[in-house]
Amino acid sequence: MDIFHDKxxxxxxxxxxxxxxxxxDRMVRFLRFVVERSLHDDTDALxxxxxxxxxxxxxxxxxxxxxxxxxxxxxxxxAKLDAYAASEDPDETIRITIPKGGYVAEFVELPSSxxxxxxxxxxxxxxxxAEGFWRHVRWPATIAVGILVLLTAAGVSSLISLRRYVQxxxxxxxxxxxxxxxxxxxxxxxAPDGTRVAYVWDGNADNYDIYVKDLRxxxxxxxxxxxxxxxxxxxxxxxxxxAFLRPSQSGTEVFVKPTSGGSERAVGAIRGTSGLWASxxxxxxxxxxxxxxxxxxxxxxxxxxxxxxxxxxxMSADSGAxxxxxxxxxxxxxxxxxxxxxGKQIAFVRYISHGSGEIFTMASDGTDLKQLxxxxxxxxxxxxxxxxxxxxxxxxxxxxxxxxxxDMNGGGSQPLPSDTASASDPAISRTSDWMxxxxxxxxxxxxxxxxxxGHIGTPGRFLSSQGHNHSPSFSPDGQTVGFVxxxxxxxxxxxxxxxxxxxxxxxxxxxxxxxTIRWSPDSKTxxxxxxxxxxxxxxxxxASGGKPTLFEHEQFEVRRPGWSRDGKSVYFDTIxxxxxxxxxxxxxxxxARPIAPQDTLYPSESMDGQMLFFFSxxxxxxxxxxxxxxxxxxxxxxxGVHPDPDLDWAVSKDGIYFAVGDAxxxxxxxxxxxxxxxxxxxxxxxxxxxxxxxxxxxxxGKWLLYACIDSTKSTIKIRxxxxxxxxx
Numbered sequence: 001m002d003i004f005h006d007k008x009x010x011x012x013x014x015x016x017x018x019x020x021x022x023x024x025d026r027m028v029r030f031l032r033f034v035v036e037r038s039l040h041d042d043t044d045a046l047x048x049x050x051x052x053x054x055x056x057x058x059x060x061x062x063x064x065x066x067x068x069x070x071x072x073x074x075x076x077x078x079a080k081l082d083a084y085a086a087s088e089d090p091d092e093t094i095r096i097t098i099p100k101g102g103y104v105a106e107f108v109e110l111p112s113s114x115x116x117x118x119x120x121x122x123x124x125x126x127x128x129x130a131e132g133f134w135r136h137v138r139w140p141a142t143i144a145v146g147i148l149v150l151l152t153a154a155g156v157s158s159l160i161s162l163r164r165y166v167q168x169x170x171x172x173x174x175x176x177x178x179x180x181x182x183x184x185x186x187x188x189x190x191a192p193d194g195t196r197v198a199y200v201w202d203g204n205a206d207n208y209d210i211y212v213k214d215l216r217x218x219x220x221x222x223x224x225x226x227x228x229x230x231x232x233x234x235x236x237x238x239x240x241x242x243a244f245l246r247p248s249q250s251g252t253e254v255f256v257k258p259t260s261g262g263s264e265r266a267v268g269a270i271r272g273t274s275g276l277w278a279s280x281x282x283x284x285x286x287x288x289x290x291x292x293x294x295x296x297x298x299x300x301x302x303x304x305x306x307x308x309x310x311x312x313x314x315m316s317a318d319s320g321a322x323x324x325x326x327x328x329x330x331x332x333x334x335x336x337x338x339x340x341x342x343g344k345q346i347a348f349v350r351y352i353s354h355g356s357g358e359i360f361t362m363a364s365d366g367t368d369l370k371q372l373x374x375x376x377x378x379x380x381x382x383x384x385x386x387x388x389x390x391x392x393x394x395x396x397x398x399x400x401x402x403x404x405x406x407d408m409n410g411g412g413s414q415p416l417p418s419d420t421a422s423a424s425d426p427a428i429s430r431t432s433d434w435m436x437x438x439x440x441x442x443x444x445x446x447x448x449x450x451x452x453x454g455h456i457g458t459p460g461r462f463l464s465s466q467g468h469n470h471s472p473s474f475s476p477d478g479q480t481v482g483f484v485x486x487x488x489x490x491x492x493x494x495x496x497x498x499x500x501x502x503x504x505x506x507x508x509x510x511x512x513x514x515x516t517i518r519w520s521p522d523s524k525t526x527x528x529x530x531x532x533x534x535x536x537x538x539x540x541x542x543a544s545g546g547k548p549t550l551f552e553h554e555q556f557e558v559r560r561p562g563w564s565r566d567g568k569s570v571y572f573d574t575i576x577x578x579x580x581x582x583x584x585x586x587x588x589x590x591x592a593r594p595i596a597p598q599d600t601l602y603p604s605e606s607m608d609g610q611m612l613f614f615f616s617x618x619x620x621x622x623x624x625x626x627x628x629x630x631x632x633x634x635x636x637x638x639x640g641v642h643p644d645p646d647l648d649w650a651v652s653k654d655g656i657y658f659a660v661g662d663a664x665x666x667x668x669x670x671x672x673x674x675x676x677x678x679x680x681x682x683x684x685x686x687x688x689x690x691x692x693x694x695x696x697x698x699x700x701g702k703w704l705l706y707a708c709i710d711s712t713k714s715t716i717k718i719r720x721x722x723x724x725x726x727x728x
Contacts, residue, residue: 005039008107011094013417020084025399025489030055030077034098038105046103057465057487059503074103175419178436178716179213179220185716186425186438187288189233189242194431196259198223198233198242199716206664210244212259223257224264230255232288237295243267243317245287245300254289254298256317268320271303286335286349286380291317292364293343299325301335306578312337312348325366331535331557331575336381339364341388341430345408349379349393353536353557354691355491355513359393361408372410376512376534380424386433392416394424394437396512399489403437418719433720440714444468444689446483446707448500449682451697454655454670456682456704462500470692470707471515474498475523478699480543482506482517482526483707484692493517493528493541498698506541507548515692516560516602519543521567527551529559529572538572552585560602560693564630565609573601582614595632602646602693605630606673607653613638615646625649625656625671640678641671648688650695650704657681657695657704661688666708686710 012035015021016028033055037045044050048070052058056069064070078098085095095108178185178197183204188197198212208229213220223242224230234243239259246253251271257264270287287310289300298315304324309332312325326334326348333351340347344364350371351357357379359372375397382393389408394401398415401422406413418437425438445464450457463469465487473482478498485494491514493507507514507530514530524543529536536559538552552558552572562571568587573580582596582603595612596603602615613627616637625641628634641658643649648666649658655673659666666688668681686708688694694707 004107004109007109008035008039008094008096009419010417011092011096013419014089014091015081015084015096017415017417018084018087018089020080020087024080026056027073027077027080029399029489030073031081031096034077034103034105035096038107043104048103051103057485057503059501061501070103074098173417174720176718176720178718181220184208184712184714186440186714187232188425188427188436188438188716189235190427190429190436191235192237192239192430194429194434196239197427197436197716198235200229200231200233210242212242223259234289234291234298235259236291237293243289243291243298245270245289252287254300254315254320266320267298267317268315268322270300286333286351288336289315290337290339293339299337299339299346301333301337304328306330309333310335312346326362326369329556330578334360336379338383340384340408341386345384345388347382347384347391347408349382351379352534353513353531353559354515355396356531356534359391359406361391370410372406372408373413375413376531378512381426381437383426383428383435385428386430392426392428392435394426399486401440418717420717423717435719436716437719438714439717441712442468442709443711444470444707445710446470446472446705447684447686449684449704449706451681451702451704454672454679454681456668459684459706461710462705463496463503464710468689470689470694471517472696472705472707473517473519473526473693474696474698474705475519475543476521476699477523479523481705482519482528484515484517491515493526495543506545509548516562518561518563520563521565527561527563527570529561538570562603562605565605565607571595571603571605571612573603582612595630596626596628597635600626604651606651613651613656615643615649617646625658638671639676641669645688645690645694647691647693648695648706650697652697652701654701657697659684659688659695659706684708 021028048064051070052062052064081097093110095110097106181201184202185199187200190197195216196212196214198210200208201211202208208231209225210223210230210233211220212223228246228248230244230246232245241256241258243256246255251269253269254267255264256267287301289298291298296317298317299312301310302313304311309328309330311328312334313322314325315322328334334348337346337348345361346364347361349357350360355378356376359382362369377395377397380394380401382391385392391406391408393404395404401424403416403418403423403426404413405416420439422439422441423437424440426435428435446462446469447459448462449459463483465485467486469483469485471484481496481498483494484491488505490510492505494503494505496503509530509532511532514528517526517528519526525540526543527540529538536557537550538558538561539548540551541548557575558572560573569584571582571584573582577598579598580601581594581598582600583592584595585592596614600614600616604613611627612630613625616624616626623642623644623646625638627636627638643658644660649656656671657668659668664687666684668684669678670681671678689707689709692707696705
């Protein structure tokens with residue numbers, strides 16, 4: 001039965017990337033739910049009401065008699081399955097249908113119409129598998145000849161593209177667990193000879209260190225042991241050393257340690273970067289190093305000062321001396337650098353905004369820069385295929401993170417199925433046809449907690465779904481909560497009543513990250529930032545619904561808007577001058593001017609409209625809140641107010657609530673406007689979501705909403721992929 005289930009799931013992956021289901025994220029989600037529940041004989045989950053709640057994010061009190069979304073979408077799903085069956089895909093092995101009258105899927109195994117693949121014995125090389133699982137598969141010569149005839153008859157260029165697509169969705173592959181350890185695993189790095197994998201593991205106790213697993217023996221060795229997190233391991237070309245990063249509050253140091261043991265040595269330090277552009281998890285972010293082919297230098301991400309963003313630099317492995325290789329704009333961040341197998345090319349990701357990155361290549365000396373993608377999506381890792389002509393990267397282009405393949409010369413990318421809910425951080429073996437990747441998932445939800453006399457009570461989950469829910473914001477009349485959720489497949493603005501009922505989708509960008517929802521004083525209009533074109537832009541939209549209107553657009557970041565209490569101005573922060581700075585635009589005249597010093601962001605007026613509060617790093621990466629009058633006078637720092645994460649603070653009538661968090665929880669403090677004193681307001685038992693404004697206080701001061709990480713998992717998987725090593 002397990003073998004049959006595997007066949008069904010592989011057919012499910014083929015359907016998910018087929019022409020009938022491409023770019024229909026919600027329909028794929030519906031199909032996955034029905035198939036998985038049917039495989040588990042979970043008929044209770046396949047009732048109309050339960051499907052509406054689980055798949056279409058309807059509230060718990062949803063009545064299907066008043067909303068036929070499940071029945072309507074089921075008709076569309078059956079039509080797509082029929083269309084796929086009519087296409088007579090030669091790779092279809094299981095016919096999946098959903099008979100009318102219910103939602104239980106049926107599966108029929110189809111007879112094979114192609115010659116059976118020949119299975120060869122395992123290679124004599126030391127490792128071709130994880131714990132002896134993988135096998136090598138080779139196509140019969142007759143199929144290769146047939147493909148050659150087709151290429152000649154139908155035109156080389158078009159069929160090469162088609163063949164790449166067919167291979168991407170249907171080639172033989174196996175996915176197996178890397179290990180059975182509890183806790184978080186990420187950042188796999190494969191040894192040059194393919195026999196070992198270095199990775200980060202938290203020991204199931206939030207203690208991030210680097211471990212090395214020998215794939216021949218399954219033995220695991222702990223390479224580092226430090227109270228600070230050790231992350232992003234990278235093997236030297238000769239396999240004798242591993243470089244890694246060790247971040248702390250004072251900065252991030254670069255270390256190298258022999259793989260055989262012995263003392264580590266500090267190589268250098270890197271400066272702060274432009275922010276959490278690439279990842280919500282700072283420990284699995286994109287600043288991972290790689291070695292130059294000669295083993296003398298490390299290529300990694302470092303801040304280049306106020307005139308540039310975070311670029312790629314070559315750092316001497318002996319002296320730590322740096323040489324910049326890229327010069328991105330002030331708000332951009334270059335990361336995930338990887339050398340091609342022949343050492344002549346470098347692939348990397350350039351982020352231009354939160355959740356908006358593209359794949360680039362360049363020559364190893366930094367020349368001949370080429371942009372390969374224009375997806376405006378989050379990218380979590382990139383690596384070269386062993387043929388040196390293709391790149392594999394992880395992107396949330398279609399909602400969940402998936403592996404995709406693209407030619408080094410550009411063109412469209414195609415998905416590589418992984419039999420997992422998500423896939424990121426690919427690392428490809430140079431000696432064999434397998435790769436490691438990370439299956440991860442974080443569930444963010446919005447919680448509500450009562451406030452009384454400056455102290456918080458017992459919290460309860462308020463707005464939740466699978467995926468991410470964050471950036472809550474109360475309307476001034478207290479009737480509505482705006483928030484960001486990806487429950488529809490991509491981040492969008494959603495509304496709910498103040499009690500959490502009547503959840504409805506307000507935007508349909510279908511694009512990357514958006515957030516920082518703020519309301520006009522009359523509760524009739526919202527302003528927020530979004531990135532449908534790559535860079536952050538500011539939009540307004542009637543609270544009653546309608547099409548968003550572009551309010552602020554530049555060739556650089558404009559983001560985190562805030563409304564003045566009199567409704568006459570909109571604040572925002574921008575990187576126009578190289579560092580973040582708060583500006584104010586007067587609505588009646590359209591005039592805009594800076595209203596705060598440089599290195600300031602996230603503006604919020606006091607309830608009486610007399611003061612403006614904002615965050616500043618003081619140019620040194622600090623966590624401080626400052627205030628000034630709304631005319632720009634009386635600038636001062638609020639003593640002792642140091643929110644961490646940066647955006648986790650909220651202005652109320654009597655003061656400011658701010659959080660000081662760690663990887664597992666957050667302390668909530670209250671700063672009083674009356675006397676400037678700070679008192680403990682309580683403790684939140686979850687880690688707050690990163691890179692988003694997580695806290696907001698209701699207009700009557702009785703409730704506090706916060707966005708937190710309810711659950712997280714991160715495990716390494718191994719994928720044996722014959723397509724990665726075949727000539728194409």
